[in-house]
Amino acid sequence: MNIRVSFWLKTNRMATHMSKCRTWNRVHRFGIAAYRKYSSSGSGYPNISLSTPLPGIPKPVFASVDGQEKYETKITTLENGLKIASQNKFGQFCTVGILINSGSRHEAKYPSGIAQFLEKLAFSSTAQYGSKDEILLTLEKHGGICDCQTSRDTTMYAVSAEVKGLDTVVSLLSDAVLQPRLLDEEIEMTKMAVRFELEDLNMRPDPEPLLTEMIHAAAYRGNTVGLPRFCPADNVDKLDKTVLHSYLRNYYRPERMVLAGVGIEHEQLVDSARKYLLDAKPVWGTSPAANVDLSVAQYTGGIVKMEKDMSDVSLGPTPIPELTHIMIGLESCSFLEDDFIPFAVLNMMMGGGGSFSAGGPGKGMFTRLYLNVLNRHHWMYNATSYHHSYEDSGLLCIHASADPRQVREMVEIITREFIQMGGSAGEMELERAKTQLKSMLMMNLESRPVIFEDVGRQVLSTGKRKLPHELCHLISSVTASDIKKVTTKMLRSKPAVAALGDLTELPSYEHIQAALSSKDGRLPRIYRLFR
Amino acid sequence: RLASRSLPRGQASVSYAQSLLGAPETQLTALDNGLRVASEDTGHATCTVGLWIGAGSRYENERNNGTGFFLEHMAFKGTKKHTQTALEQQVESMGAHLSAYTSREHTAYYMKTLAKDLPKAVELLSEVVQSCSLNEAEIEQQRGVVLRELEEVESNLQEVCLDLLHATAYQGTPLGQSVMGPSSTASVIKSGLNLTRQDLVEYINIHYKAPRMVLAAAGGVNHEELVGLAKSHMSGVSFEYEGDVVPVLSPCRFTGSDIRMRDDALPLAHVAIAVEGASASSPDIVPLMVANAVIGSYDLTYGGGKHLSSRLARIAVEDKLCHSFQAFSSSYSDTGLLGIYFVSDKHHIDDMMHWSQNAWMNLCTTVTESDVARGRNALKASLVGQLNGTTPICDEIGRHVLNYGRRVPLAEWNARIDAVTPSVLRDVCSKYIYDKCPAVVGVGPIEQLTDYNRIRSAMYWLRF
Numbered sequence A: 001m002n003i004r005v006s007f008w009l010k011t012n013r014m015a016t017h018m019s020k021c022r023t024w025n026r027v028h029r030f031g032i033a034a035y036r037k038y039s040s041s042g043s044g045y046p047n048i049s050l051s052t053p054l055p056g057i058p059k060p061v062f063a064s065v066d067g068q069e070k071y072e073t074k075i076t077t078l079e080n081g082l083k084i085a086s087q088n089k090f091g092q093f094c095t096v097g098i099l100i101n102s103g104s105r106h107e108a109k110y111p112s113g114i115a116q117f118l119e120k121l122a123f124s125s126t127a128q129y130g131s132k133d134e135i136l137l138t139l140e141k142h143g144g145i146c147d148c149q150t151s152r153d154t155t156m157y158a159v160s161a162e163v164k165g166l167d168t169v170v171s172l173l174s175d176a177v178l179q180p181r182l183l184d185e186e187i188e189m190t191k192m193a194v195r196f197e198l199e200d201l202n203m204r205p206d207p208e209p210l211l212t213e214m215i216h217a218a219a220y221r222g223n224t225v226g227l228p229r230f231c232p233a234d235n236v237d238k239l240d241k242t243v244l245h246s247y248l249r250n251y252y253r254p255e256r257m258v259l260a261g262v263g264i265e266h267e268q269l270v271d272s273a274r275k276y277l278l279d280a281k282p283v284w285g286t287s288p289a290a291n292v293d294l295s296v297a298q299y300t301g302g303i304v305k306m307e308k309d310m311s312d313v314s315l316g317p318t319p320i321p322e323l324t325h326i327m328i329g330l331e332s333c334s335f336l337e338d339d340f341i342p343f344a345v346l347n348m349m350m351g352g353g354g355s356f357s358a359g360g361p362g363k364g365m366f367t368r369l370y371l372n373v374l375n376r377h378h379w380m381y382n383a384t385s386y387h388h389s390y391e392d393s394g395l396l397c398i399h400a401s402a403d404p405r406q407v408r409e410m411v412e413i414i415t416r417e418f419i420q421m422g423g424s425a426g427e428m429e430l431e432r433a434k435t436q437l438k439s440m441l442m443m444n445l446e447s448r449p450v451i452f453e454d455v456g457r458q459v460l461s462t463g464k465r466k467l468p469h470e471l472c473h474l475i476s477s478v479t480a481s482d483i484k485k486v487t488t489k490m491l492r493s494k495p496a497v498a499a500l501g502d503l504t505e506l507p508s509y510e511h512i513q514a515a516l517s518s519k520d521g522r523l524p525r526i527y528r529l530f531r
Numbered sequence B: 001r002l003a004s005r006s007l008p009r010g011q012a013s014v015s016y017a018q019s020l021l022g023a024p025e026t027q028l029t030a031l032d033n034g035l036r037v038a039s040e041d042t043g044h045a046t047c048t049v050g051l052w053i054g055a056g057s058r059y060e061n062e063r064n065n066g067t068g069f070f071l072e073h074m075a076f077k078g079t080k081k082h083t084q085t086a087l088e089q090q091v092e093s094m095g096a097h098l099s100a101y102t103s104r105e106h107t108a109y110y111m112k113t114l115a116k117d118l119p120k121a122v123e124l125l126s127e128v129v130q131s132c133s134l135n136e137a138e139i140e141q142q143r144g145v146v147l148r149e150l151e152e153v154e155s156n157l158q159e160v161c162l163d164l165l166h167a168t169a170y171q172g173t174p175l176g177q178s179v180m181g182p183s184s185t186a187s188v189i190k191s192g193l194n195l196t197r198q199d200l201v202e203y204i205n206i207h208y209k210a211p212r213m214v215l216a217a218a219g220g221v222n223h224e225e226l227v228g229l230a231k232s233h234m235s236g237v238s239f240e241y242e243g244d245v246v247p248v249l250s251p252c253r254f255t256g257s258d259i260r261m262r263d264d265a266l267p268l269a270h271v272a273i274a275v276e277g278a279s280a281s282s283p284d285i286v287p288l289m290v291a292n293a294v295i296g297s298y299d300l301t302y303g304g305g306k307h308l309s310s311r312l313a314r315i316a317v318e319d320k321l322c323h324s325f326q327a328f329s330s331s332y333s334d335t336g337l338l339g340i341y342f343v344s345d346k347h348h349i350d351d352m353m354h355w356s357q358n359a360w361m362n363l364c365t366t367v368t369e370s371d372v373a374r375g376r377n378a379l380k381a382s383l384v385g386q387l388n389g390t391t392p393i394c395d396e397i398g399r400h401v402l403n404y405g406r407r408v409p410l411a412e413w414n415a416r417i418d419a420v421t422p423s424v425l426r427d428v429c430s431k432y433i434y435d436k437c438p439a440v441v442g443v444g445p446i447e448q449l450t451d452y453n454r455i456r457s458a459m460y461w462l463r464f
Helices: A002-030 A114-121 A132-141 A163-178 A184-203 A208-219 A241-251 A266-276 A340-350 A368-374 A404-421 A427-444 A448-462 A468-476 A480-491 A509-517 B016-021 B067-075 B084-094 B115-130 B136-154 B157-169 B197-207 B223-234 B285-295 B311-318 B349-365 B369-385 B390-404 B410-418 B422-432 B452-457
Strands: A074-077 A083-087 A093-100 A145-150 A155-162 A257-262 A302-307 A324-331 A352-354 A382-389 A394-402 A496-501 B026-030 B036-041 B046-053 B097-102 B107-114 B213-219 B258-262 B269-276 B297-299 B324-331 B336-344 B439-444
Touching: A074 A266, A083 A266, A083 A448, A093 A163, A093 A448, A114 A145, A114 A155, A114 A184, A114 A241, A132 A145, A132 A163, A132 B369, A155 A163, A155 A448, A163 A257, A163 A266, A184 A208, A208 A302, A208 A324, A208 A382, A208 A394, A208 A496, A257 A266, A257 A448, A302 A509, A324 A404, A324 A480, A324 A509, A340 A368, A340 A382, A340 A394, A340 A404, A340 A427, A340 A468, A340 A480, A352 A368, A368 A382, A368 A404, A394 A404, A404 A480, A404 A509, A427 A468, A427 A480, A427 B046, A427 B084, A427 B107, B026 B223, B036 B223, B036 B390, B046 B115, B046 B390, B067 B097, B067 B107, B067 B136, B067 B197, B084 B107, B084 B115, B107 B115, B107 B390, B115 B213, B115 B223, B136 B157, B136 B197, B157 B258, B157 B269, B157 B336, B157 B439, B213 B223, B213 B390, B269 B349, B285 B324, B285 B336, B285 B349, B285 B369, B285 B410, B285 B422, B297 B311, B311 B324, B311 B349, B336 B349, B349 B422, B369 B410, B369 B422
Parallel strands: A083 A257, A302 A496, B036 B213, B258 B439
Antiparallel strands: A074 A083, A093 A155, A093 A257, A145 A155, A324 A394, A324 A496, A352 A382, A382 A394, B026 B036, B046 B107, B046 B213, B097 B107, B269 B336, B269 B439, B297 B324, B324 B336
16 A cells, blocks of 8 residues: 555656656747647637627618619620620629520530530639639639539529629639630549539439430430430540530630629629620630531420339438339420410419429419329329420420329320310419419529529520519410410420330320320320230 | 719729628517517518527427427418418419428528518418417328428438437437437337327417517518518417426537447448537637638539649548538537538548548647638628528528527628637637547448547647
8 A cells, every 4th residue: 555655656746747847848949838728718809799799890871772673784795796784783792604605505516515514614724723723712802603504505604702803703704714724634524523423313313304305305306405415425535625625616706695794883894894805815716607506496396215214213211112204395485485475374374393292382282283183193293394495496394203004194194284274274373373473583583693694694595684574564464365375386286205214104106196186185095905 | 872873983883891881771679579570671572571489399308309390380281260272372372482491499480472462471470370270180191291201301311410410419408309300210109290289289389479489571571561560460479478387498418429320221421520519699609600611511513623722622532532521510599519521432431530520620720821711701702692582681580580689780790700810710619629529420331430439539639
C-alpha cells in the first residue's frame, strides 16, 4: 500500500514536472497556445440571440412596390442581328442570359447528342477564364450562379447574380457562349457525365423522359423535333471538338440569339451587349453559315415500342408493381397560332396525375382524367395529359400506366377520352380550367428565372413579348366552341403511340387508329379462335 | 418610388446596400387573443397565405406519435361548413393550391392563390384549422393512405437516413420520434396507426392555441385587409389551456451514438454524421451556416469536374469518393443538428468519412480568409436567392415569427454574416464540433463504415 502511494506521488510529481517543462518550452517557442478557447463571445462577435434585433443597424427605409408588373418588356436589336430584351423587376438580384435558337431538332446533318454535350460543357474553360473554377470564383464575388439548359429547340445559358455585377456577367456570358475552349479533358469528362446520365435514365422507375423521347420519335418520324434529345449510347464517342465546332459555326450566330435580362435597366444591358457581344469573334471563326437546317417539323404519326422488363424497377426495399406505360398523342398546333390558347385550356381540363393522390385540393382532382378515368378504374396507376408545343407544330398526348394484363382496356379508355374531348365541355368545367391555367401562369411568373425564360423564349420566336395580363385576357376569352373546333381538327391527325414495358396485350397501331377515328372511341372487336 | 427615379448612367439600378434596406417591409400585428398576423406586400398578382402553428411531432409522446401528420391528412377532408367535395371544388374553381406540411416543431397549412381571392382563402384556412369535421369513415380511409405513404418513404433512403439520425441522436426524447409516426419496419400495429378521433380532437384542443399561431402572407396583400380578415375569422381561436395541461417542452438531450442498417442488396450507402448544433435563435447559428457554406454540397451530375469551389468536393471528385454529399443543419428551439450527409458506393465509405471529418477539423483549426469569404458570399446569395416567389417568402415569415418573434430583415442577416471572421468561425466550430461525440447513421452496404471509436477519435487532432 505504502509503496503504491509513494509511487503514485512520485509519478505525479514527475508528471507535473514534465508538463511544466513542456508548457515552458511551448511558451518559449510558440507562444501561449496550450489549450483551446471555446468562447464565442470574444473578438467583437455579436453574441445576441436572433430574437432581438441587432443594435447598430440603421433603421431600414422600406419601399412600396406596386404597379411594376405592368412594365413593358423593352426590346432592342443590334446591328449584327442580336436581340436584347429586358424586363424591369425590383430586387438586388437579376437573371441575365443568352438564348439561342439551337437544339436537338437542328441535328439532322450531325450525329445526335450535340445538345446534351453542349449542356454539360457549358461554362467550362474559355478564352478569358482558365477553368470552371475561375468562372465560379468570379461569380461568387457577385453572389451568382450559372446554368445551361438545352431542349429540343432552344439552348439557354443563364446567370443569376447581383445587379452591380451586370458588366462582369455579360462579359462572362459572351465568353462562355462564343469562346469556349472545349479542351480534350473537358470533353472526356462530359462523355462520362453523359454516360452516367443515360444509365440513370434507364435505371429510374419513373419513365417520363424515355416516354417523351419515344412519343416525339413516333410523332415526328426522323425529322426535327423527332430527333433524340438524349445522346444515343453509340454516339457518345463520335462527338469531338471538330464536330462541335462545325455545329456551332452554323447555329451560334447573332441573328439566332437573344440576350435577355430580368431585374436590370435596359440601357445598361444594351451598353454591356455592345461592349462584349457586338464585335465578338467566336472561337470557331466567322465563316458564313453553310448548312443551317431550316426544315419545318413534319408531323407523321406512328408507333414506337420498347419491350422492357419492368418487373423490378424499384431502387429501394419496397417493390414497385410491374407496369406497362403507353402514351398516345395527336397533333395540336404551334405556340405561334391562335389555337394555342384553347389547346392549353384543353390540356388543363384533361389534367390527371397519379392515382395515389392528386397532391391535395387545387392540383387538378376535378379534371377529366381524374373524374372519368382514375376515379372509376382503380387499377390504373397513372393518367396524365401533356402538351408539347414548338414554333411550327405541337403534340397533345396522354400518358397512362397499368398492369401489363390490362393494357388493352387501358388503351380503349384513353381513346374514348380523346373522342369525348370533341364533345361540348361543361360550363363549370371550362371556367375551372381557365382559372387554373391563369392561376398557374401567374404563380409560375412569380419567380425571376421563370420570367427570364418567358421573356427570352417569346422574343426568340416572335420578336416581342405578350405580357402576363394580356395572356390572362386571351385565356378568359376561350369559349366551349373554340375547344370543340380545335379538338375536331386534332382528331383528324394520325395518332402517335409510344409503348414501354411488357407489350403482349398492346393492340395494333391500326386498331388504335381506327378507335380514334370512330364515333365512340372503342377498339375494333377482335375475335380470337383460341382462348 | 424606386422605379420612377431617373438613374445616372453606368450605375446599377439600385445599389446593394440601398436595396437591402429598401426591401418591402414585413408588418407584424398581434390580435387580442394572441394570434400574430405578419405579411409582406411584394406587389405580385398572386399571393400565398397560411397558418403556421408551433406544434409538431416533438409535442407527441410514444402513445400518440403520428397525430400531427394524420391530422394534416384529415385537414382537407371537410369542415363543418363545407363537405370534402364542396371544399375541393371551391379551391379548384379558384385556381388555388392548398397544401400543408408537418415537421418536428412546426405545422403549416397554406394556400397559393390569386391576390384578389385573399378573403376567400383566409376564410377557408380558418375553417380548416378550427372546425375540421374529422368524420369516422374518412379517418378509416386515411389510415390506409398514411400506411401507404409510410411504405413509400421507406424507399426514399435519404429520408430514412435522416430520420434514423434524429432517432439515435435524440434517443429516448420526443425529438427522436419520426414525424410520420412509428415506421412500418417497427410495428405498425402499435400506437400511431391506432389513433382514434378522440386523439385527434385532443391534439387540436391542446396545441392549436392562438398565441402559438401565425397568419402569414406574402404577395399582393394589404396588411390592414389581412388583419381585418383575421379578426373576423380567427378571433374565436382559444388562448387558454384547460386545467393543467400546459404543454411544456422538456429539453431533449443529444446522445452521441450510432445506428447501422446494413443491407448489402442496396446499390449505394447513405451515411450521415452529426454533432449537436445551435438552437434556432442562438447567435451561433450564423457562423455555423457559414461553416456549412464553406463545406458546400456536391452531386455527381454537377458536371464541374474537379473545378468545384469546395475543397471536400474537389477531393470527392478526384478520387471518386461519393455520388453526392451535403452539409446540413437542422435547428429546433433549444437544440440542433449540424452534420454532413453523403451517398457513396460500398468501397469508398471509409475514405469519404475520413475526408468529411477532415473538413470539419479544418474548420476548427486552419480555415483561411478566402474560404470564409467564399462561404459568406455563398450564404448571402442563397439566403436572398431562395426568396424567389411568394411561397418561400411566406414560409420564411411564418417560420421566423414562430422562431424569433419577428422577421429578421435582410440587412441584419448581412451584418451578422459579415461579422464572421476566420477566428470567429474557428472558435464557434470548435465549440460545437471539436472533440464532441457525434451521432452516426449508415444505411445500405455499409460494411466499410468506420468503427464508431475511430470516428470519435477523428473528432480532434493531435497536432495541437
